[in-house]
Amino acid sequence: MAKKGNRNLFIFQCAVCKAKNFTGSKNTVNNKEKLMFKKFCKSCRKTTEHNEIKLGK
Numbered sequence: 001m002a003k004k005g006n007r008n009l010f011i012f013q014c015a016v017c018k019a020k021n022f023t024g025s026k027n028t029v030n031n032k033e034k035l036m037f038k039k040f041c042k043s044c045r046k047t048t049e050h051n052e053i054k055l056g057k
């Protein structure tokens with residue numbers, strides 16, 4: 001029973017080279033804090049930390 005309107009798009013940006021490698025969405029009602037993810041960066045060619053950047057509005 002998911003409510004509409006609470007989903008926001010995010011870009012995940014490499015903390016090292018600032019490449020915007022991934023996009024995703026999450027429910028900001030349940031996840032208000034900024035998250036960091038370890039993901040593989042194609043530019044760095046290794047796993048780096050990725051910060052989320054809010055899209056839109």
Ligand SMILES: [Zn+2]
Pocket residue numbers: 014015016017018019041042043044045048
């Ligand atoms: Zn990178």
